[in-house]
Amino acid sequence: MRRLGILGRSMGVGVVTKRYPYEPIEVPDGFRGKPVIDGDKCVGCGACANVCPPNAIEIFDEGGYRIVRLYIGKCIFCGRCSDICPENAISLSREFELSTTSTNDLYQEVRLSMVKCKECGRYFTTYRLLAKAMKEVPPEERESMLICPECKARISAHLASFARW
Numbered sequence: 001m002r003r004l005g006i007l008g009r010s011m012g013v014g015v016v017t018k019r020y021p022y023e024p025i026e027v028p029d030g031f032r033g034k035p036v037i038d039g040d041k042c043v044g045c046g047a048c049a050n051v052c053p054p055n056a057i058e059i060f061d062e063g064g065y066r067i068v069r070l071y072i073g074k075c076i077f078c079g080r081c082s083d084i085c086p087e088n089a090i091s092l093s094r095e096f097e098l099s100t101t102s103t104n105d106l107y108q109e110v111r112l113s114m115v116k117c118k119e120c121g122r123y124f125t126t127y128r129l130l131a132k133a134m135k136e137v138p139p140e141e142r143e144s145m146l147i148c149p150e151c152k153a154r155i156s157a158h159l160a161s162f163a164r165w
């Protein structure tokens, strides 16, 4: 008798399951799905890689390019990269169907052109980062920004040694 009562109550509730995956499913607002990097906005600052708990984002320089590489296979969808990005270049999408037969599908990569130091010729920052920094300083100081931090330190030490004479 008691069982019949439970059955009756549950039938009164109606259908509570979804036909997913036979029908698409709506995710709620604020859902944290696959992170996506906008290659047009990213400046290559590295902030996202610094805060990513499982090191799913790596940043490295190669052949005159700074590479920002995201590996979804390690991502825990915490959203810290999106919170920290100063350019709003990385966001968590609503996409959650991420299974694949190829590991290559789990990588996203942004390649950013880099600037050479006018003293030593070494690539040291991205054009986008430099352009952003140049907007913050007066025009007469912009020339010095084309020199890498190591050369600046070397030149400063050199000048300081002259000052002691």
Ligand code: SF4
Binding pocket: 037, 041, 042, 043, 044, 045, 046, 047, 048, 049, 068, 084, 085, 086, 087, 088, 089, 090
């Ligand atoms: S995605 Fe944002 S935080 Fe990450 S390197 Fe690009 S600009 Fe920096």
Ligand code: SF4
Binding pocket: 035, 051, 052, 053, 054, 055, 056, 057, 070, 074, 075, 076, 077, 078, 079, 080, 081, 082
């Ligand atoms: S969502 Fe979290 S784990 Fe995934 S890439 Fe961003 S910081 Fe890393």
